Amino acid sequence: MRPSTIIYALTLAFLLAAPAIGLYPVFMMKLLCFAMFACGFNLLLGYAGMLSFGHAAYFGFAAYITGWFATALGWPTMLSVVVGVLASALLGLVIGALAIRRSGIYFAMITLALGQLVYFICLQAPFTGGENGIQGVPRGSLFGVIGLQSDITMYYFVLVMFVAVFLFIQRIVHSPFGQVLKAIRENEPRAISLGYDVNRFKLLAFVLSSAIAGLAGSLKCLTLGLATLSDVLQWTSGEVVLMTLLGGTGTFLGPVVGAGVVVTLQEYLSDIVGAWVTVIIGAIFVACVLAFRKGLVGEIEAWQQRRVARRAGAAVKPEAAPEASAATR
Amino acid sequence: MTTIFGLPVSVILGQLMLGLVNGSFYALLSLGLAVIFGLLGVVNFAHGAMYMLGAYAAYIALSVFGINYWAGLIVAPLVLAILGIIIERLMLTRIYKLDQLYSFLLTFGLALIAEGLMRQQFGSSGQSYPVPAALQGVYNLGFMFLPVYRAWVIVASLTICFVTWFTIERTSLGATLRAATENASLVQAFGVNVPVIVMLTYGAGTALAALAGVLAAPVVQVNALMGSSIVIVVFAVVVIGGMGSILGSIVSGVGLGLIEGFTKVLYPEASNIVVFVIMALVLIWRPQGLFGKS
Numbered sequence: 360m361r362p363s364t365i366i367y368a369l370t371l372a373f374l375l376a377a378p379a380i381g382l383y384p385v386f387m388m389k390l391l392c393f394a395m396f397a398c399g400f401n402l403l404l405g406y407a408g409m410l411s412f413g414h415a416a417y418f419g420f421a422a423y424i425t426g427w428f429a430t431a432l433g434w435p436t437m438l439s440v441v442v443g444v445l446a447s448a449l450l451g452l453v454i455g456a457l458a459i460r461r462s463g464i465y466f467a468m469i470t471l472a473l474g475q476l477v478y479f480i481c482l483q484a485p486f487t488g489g490e491n492g493i494q495g496v497p498r499g500s501l502f503g504v505i506g507l508q509s510d511i512t513m514y515y516f517v518l519v520m521f522v523a524v525f526l527f528i529q530r531i532v533h534s535p536f537g538q539v540l541k542a543i544r545e546n547e548p549r550a551i552s553l554g555y556d557v558n559r560f561k562l563l564a565f566v567l568s569s570a571i572a573g574l575a576g577s578l579k580c581l582t583l584g585l586a587t588l589s590d591v592l593q594w595t596s597g598e599v600v601l602m603t604l605l606g607g608t609g610t611f612l613g614p615v616v617g618a619g620v621v622v623t624l625q626e627y628l629s630d631i632v633g634a635w636v637t638v639i640i641g642a643i644f645v646a647c648v649l650a651f652r653k654g655l656v657g658e659i660e661a662w663q664q665r666r667v668a669r670r671a672g673a674a675v676k677p678e679a680a681p682e683a684s685a686a687t688r
Numbered sequence: 689m690t691t692i693f694g695l696p697v698s699v700i701l702g703q704l705m706l707g708l709v710n711g712s713f714y715a716l717l718s719l720g721l722a723v724i725f726g727l728l729g730v731v732n733f734a735h736g737a738m739y740m741l742g743a744y745a746a747y748i749a750l751s752v753f754g755i756n757y758w759a760g761l762i763v764a765p766l767v768l769a770i771l772g773i774i775i776e777r778l779m780l781t782r783i784y785k786l787d788q789l790y791s792f793l794l795t796f797g798l799a800l801i802a803e804g805l806m807r808q809q810f811g812s813s814g815q816s817y818p819v820p821a822a823l824q825g826v827y828n829l830g831f832m833f834l835p836v837y838r839a840w841v842i843v844a845s846l847t848i849c850f851v852t853w854f855t856i857e858r859t860s861l862g863a864t865l866r867a868a869t870e871n872a873s874l875v876q877a878f879g880v881n882v883p884v885i886v887m888l889t890y891g892a893g894t895a896l897a898a899l900a901g902v903l904a905a906p907v908v909q910v911n912a913l914m915g916s917s918i919v920i921v922v923f924a925v926v927v928i929g930g931m932g933s934i935l936g937s938i939v940s941g942v943g944l945g946l947i948e949g950f951t952k953v954l955y956p957e958a959s960n961i962v963v964f965v966i967m968a969l970v971l972i973w974r975p976q977g978l979f980g981k982s
Contacts, residue, residue, distance in 0.1 A: 410789045457968050460975040464731050464788045465927060469971065472924040476964035483957055593920065597796060604793065637804030644797025648790050649782060 362663070366612065374518055384510040385582065390622045391521045392579040397602040397614030399571025402528055404600075405609030406537060407564040408544030409459075410467045413474020414572050414599050416454070417447040419591030420477060421573030426493035426586035427486050436499035436507065440577045447573025448566050450477070455565030459558055462547070471593065478591045492587035496580055507581070517578055524571055529611060531567065540564055572599075601640065604647045607654030616655050695953060698832045703949045709838050709907065711945015712845030713739075713900050717922045718929065718937040719849055720896035723856070725931050726869045727889045729788055730780060733795035736919025737802040738894045742768055742901025743910045744806055747817050757820035757906075764902045765895035772894030776887050799916065806912040814909025841903050848899065849938045856934055865889065924967040930980020940978060 377387050396418055403409050425443030428434040434442070454477075458469045481487045488494070498507040507513045531537050539560050543550045551557050580586045589595065598621060606617025621640070629636050651658055691697065717735060724732050732738075745764035749755035755763055775798065783790050819837045827834045856862040868875045868882050876882045901915075908914055922941075929940030944963050952959040970978060 410792070412792075457971050460971050461927070464792060467789065467792055468731065468923040468927055469967070472920055472927065472964050472967055475920045476961050476968075479960045479964075483960075593916065597800070600793065600796075634804055634808040637807065638801050639804075641797045641800030641802075641804060644800065645779070645794055648794040648797065649779060652786075652790065 370612065370615070371522070374521075378511050378514055384514040386622075386626060388510075388514055388517045388582040389579065389626075390619055391517050392575045392582065393599070393602065393622050394615040394618035395521050395524050395578070396572050396575035397599050397606070397618045398525060398528055398611075399568045399575065400599045401603045401608065401610075401614040402531065402571065403564055403568040404603060405613075406532055406544065407540040407561060409462075409561065409565070410470075410600070411458070411565070411568070411596075412467045412471035412600065413454070413477070413593075413596050414470075414569070415591050415593065415595035416474040416477035417451055417569035417572040418576035418579075418595065418599075419481065419586070419588075420450055421447040421576035422580035422586035422590050423481060423487050423493060425577035426496040426580045429499065429581070430493055430496050431486070435503065436497075436581065437502060439499075440574070440581070443577035443580075444570050444573045447576065448570040451566045451569025451573075452562070455562050455569070459561045459565065471596070474591075474596055475593060478588070478593070481591045482588060487586070487588075490588065492585055493580075494585045496584045496586065498581050498584070513582060517582065520574065520578060524574065525611070525615075528571070532611075536560070536563070597644075598640075601644055601647070603654075604652075605643060605654055607657030607660070610654070610656040610660060613654050613656035620655075700950075700953050701832045703953045704946060705832075705834065705838060705949070707946045707949015707952070708942065709841050709945070710948060711942040712842050713904055713918065713941075714922055714925050714945050715849050715938045715941030716845050716896055716900040716903075717918065718925045718941045719852055719934065720893040720900075721922065721926055722931050722934055722937045723852070723896075724890055724893040727865065727886055728776075728780065728791075729784070730791040730795065730890075731788065731923075732890075732893065733792055733919065734775075734798045734802070735795075735893075735897050735922065736915030736917075737799035738768055738772065738897035738915070739901040739904070739918065740806065740912065740915030741771070741802055742898025743817070743905040743908075743914065744810070744901075745898065746902040746905050747815055747910050750817065757902075761899065761902050765898040768898035769891040769895040773887055773891040776890040780890065781883075799919075803912050803916060810912065812912065814911035814914075817905035817910055819906045837906055841907065844903060845900070846942075848896070852896070853934050853938065921963050924963045926977075928963075928967050928970045928977060930977025932977075933979040936977070936979025 374387075374391075378384050396414070400411070400414050403411055421443035424446040425439045428439040428442050429436065454470065454473045457473065458466050461469060482489060498513060500506045501516065505512060505516075507516060532540075539550065539555055542553075543555070543557055543560060547557060576586075576590060579590070602617035602621050603614045604617070605620060606615065607613025624639070625636060628639065632639070647654070653661055717739060721732055721735055724730055724735075742764045745767050746757070746760040749760045749763055750757070779794060779798075780791060783794060823837045823840050825836050827836060827839065854862075856865060864875065864880055865885065868880065868885055872882050904914070925941050925944050926937065928944065929936040931937070944966065947966065948959055948962055951962040958965075
């Protein structure tokens, strides 16, 4: 078996056993939702090389839509989630179509600004409940059969969705579509000269990424029973960037690890240190950029790559290895 | 009384004047961003934080050391310029060779640190900074009342913008700076110490942001979040204007402030978002920005 298969199996076993070994299910669900959010974000940054700084917009908007359909309109759970995901995909389509007109740093600034636009819309729109948000969102049941009131049942539902999304992303990255995305990341003019309609690929990646962010937001809304302004805040957009960067951009497990670290830090530190959490998160950001840009998982992969190369006696340059390892695994 | 759109003219003019004040801040901030981006290739996310720290520096100078407003106008930018230079030397120099996105993320982290520290120290509620005695009161223009301080902010900001534009476009120092933007290694070969110029430019850019912060201190509540809300609008202004041009950032800063003020009169609900909507329209019509070169 390949080492990566063993690691996936161990991670899955841990997630399956989490409620049994005494981890608080609501905390674990929150963690999984953010992990899914970060995985979707990583699809865009890690594989297509596009830094969106307004991803909270899709996460939060889907949460509002799902919350509103489930609460005010009384729609069944699954349908509300589907509507939430569709809404965020549509939002992603509109914002993506505008943002891909510029690339690089401008793309980041445009997505940030349009994310702020969505924030103000959510603040003022009649259905979002303004400063209060939407509260008391019912979890309902799956297809009217399996009730989701129990935290344990809900946890396994979220876990199934998370695994599905994780496999879906792997499928995308390894598909011809994913290969084209990587080609665009590495050398956009060359991809154009090969005859690819680069903008269509970028836009599709953007929409997929926003839809996954939306699913994560919808599930978080059901888990906690509320949709609030903090989900659409610029701060949340920054958080998901940090999770991906800290865990390892362009690695499959990186965003999951990053989300685990950041959510755990916030959960336990905010009680102890208060506003210092912002300072600590900021410091981690600075440290990531200055000291380990490959992230936790990326560094481990690079280290392993070097070891394999050394053992084989091959003249693989260590600088060239990590990128390749992230892309091929 | 004369009315336009069913509103008294004095109300409209009042809002436009407020818009002009905001526009002056946008202009000052986007100017600093443009100067830093031009030479360093860094989109300085910490620019809003520097604006916020400038306001706090003036507040601390007054309340702790008894340094008055006029001295604060010099002291706060100086202190922040030194901080900026330290940041440039310790951190930014290490990542110039990397993708620009890294400096964006680094400065975002720095902004979070600054914001968290100030919130820890002063709490979330704002501190008020008194309007200096010489600038209190209002002018009666006959058709409207104009607070003296606001008039001062507009005049001072536009003067600073003009001086910056003049320095960059019309002096030999500016010529060196522009040459270094075009081709740093060639300028270095002519015996100019480019790394020092780069360092001082970042310092000057942060000083401009701090100066905007001191000017803003008496008109807004000095609080930890004042930077992060304005910096996003300034990014939108920069996308609209195109980051390459100094004059473009001044014009679009002031112009968008005015439009924002006008929207407050016509349709107040949209005043928060009008800049972003305009950005979206500009992206459709002229993606490189109004004054940008494609």
